[in-house]
Amino acid sequence: MQIYELKINRNTCTGCNVCVVSCPINFNQLRKQSFLNESNAVILVKNGIAGPIYKTEREINCDGCGVCVKMCPQVAIRIEIMEGR
Amino acid sequence: MSFPKISRTLNQEEEHVRVQFLTESLELILNRVKCVGCGTCARVCPKEAISRGPVGASRRFPATGDIIPEVYNPHKCVFCGTCVVMCPFSALTLVKDGEVINLEDIPIVAQKVVPKLEFKAKKLKNDRIAKQYAKAIVSIIDDVCAKGCGSCAEVCPSGTIEIAKRPEHGWEMSKNVEVVDPDACVACGACDNACPTGALQLEITEINTSGEFSELFWPPLVKRLKNLRWSKKEGV
Numbered sequence A: 001m002q003i004y005e006l007k008i009n010r011n012t013c014t015g016c017n018v019c020v021v022s023c024p025i026n027f028n029q030l031r032k033q034s035f036l037n038e039s040n041a042v043i044l045v046k047n048g049i050a051g052p053i054y055k056t057e058r059e060i061n062c063d064g065c066g067v068c069v070k071m072c073p074q075v076a077i078r079i080e081i082m083e084g085r
Numbered sequence B: 001m002s003f004p005k006i007s008r009t010l011n012q013e014e015e016h017v018r019v020q021f022l023t024e025s026l027e028l029i030l031n032r033v034k035c036v037g038c039g040t041c042a043r044v045c046p047k048e049a050i051s052r053g054p055v056g057a058s059r060r061f062p063a064t065g066d067i068i069p070e071v072y073n074p075h076k077c078v079f080c081g082t083c084v085v086m087c088p089f090s091a092l093t094l095v096k097d098g099e100v101i102n103l104e105d106i107p108i109v110a111q112k113v114v115p116k117l118e119f120k121a122k123k124l125k126n127d128r129i130a131k132q133y134a135k136a137i138v139s140i141i142d143d144v145c146a147k148g149c150g151s152c153a154e155v156c157p158s159g160t161i162e163i164a165k166r167p168e169h170g171w172e173m174s175k176n177v178e179v180v181d182p183d184a185c186v187a188c189g190a191c192d193n194a195c196p197t198g199a200l201q202l203e204i205t206e207i208n209t210s211g212e213f214s215e216l217f218w219p220p221l222v223k224r225l226k227n228l229r230w231s232k233k234e235g236v
Helices: A016-024 A024-031 A066-071 B040-044 B055-060 B082-086 B153-154 B190-193 B218-226
Strands: A006-007 A044-045 A050-051 A077-081 B004-011 B014-020 B025-031 B050-052 B069-074 B092-096 B120-122 B131-132 B134-138 B162-163 B177-179 B198-205
Touching: A006 A050, A006 B153, A016 A024, A016 A044, A016 A066, A066 A077, B014 B069, B025 B069, B040 B050, B040 B082, B040 B218, B055 B153, B055 B190, B082 B092, B082 B218, B134 B177, B153 B162, B153 B190, B190 B198, B198 B218
Parallel strands: none
Antiparallel strands: A006 A077, A044 A050, B004 B014, B014 B025, B025 B092, B050 B069, B120 B131, B134 B198, B162 B177
16 A cells, blocks of 8 residues: 655745645545544645645545645645655 | 665666576566556556556656656566556566566466457557557546546546536636546556546456466456456455
8 A cells, every 4th residue: 555745845835725725635525524624634734834644544645646736836745655655 | 795686776767676686687667658557567466566656646747756656566576477468558578687578478478377368459649559458437426526636537548538628617626527438448447546536436347358368367367457446346
């Protein structure tokens, strides 16, 4: 089971939330559960900077689709494969 | 000096997995340009040596060095050539002692462990040639599909799925996808592999083969081939 890491460039990220809004997993979680927070989101803006949320015990984590990478106006996101899966 | 020396290397065009024994070497090479990220190799591998990479991201950004659609584990690979045989885009090559092993010389083909795949060669966009040996039915569950993603449409090599044109939506984000050409589908499974939510349902309905095969190897392989990421069916 491959797990992906979202790496956010803290210098160029403006906290605009486009990644949070465009993430298809976030979208579905919001649609199914009517809320989006640290427990069900994959990427969120905290203290003005976007940050990935990865929890081992959760079934749903970053899928590596790359929508956030594509939509980010500052090109601040990178997807990497987590070592030692 | 100890053998075997196991290595995995990566460059813009290829992923290499190599094992150097004392007297011979075996290498599996993935051509990243031909690779669609369909995940067929990952599904059929008898050793589960291939994992799904971030398909959507690697197809959207092919220039990025380390994002690849399939990741090969050199410690688990036994170089059987199953992935080479089953890849619909001929993206994999098996090399022994520096020489490419032709498809018909790969032991599982030559010794009729797998039957002969009867395929149609289809020319796709981006100059890709697909070997279509199976048929599939693609469908999208609208309630589960996240609007604005478009991953399946982006990875589909044959133009079967496209981002729907919605003139009433002014905002680019509200894109949804639709199956525009079911006959174009080459049954590779890239869409199922790329979908982050499970809205994409793909059912492989037939696999065209001829000739003998090993009862121990081929039927479980077919089962694995049909065992897609999201479209799990009971009793498959």
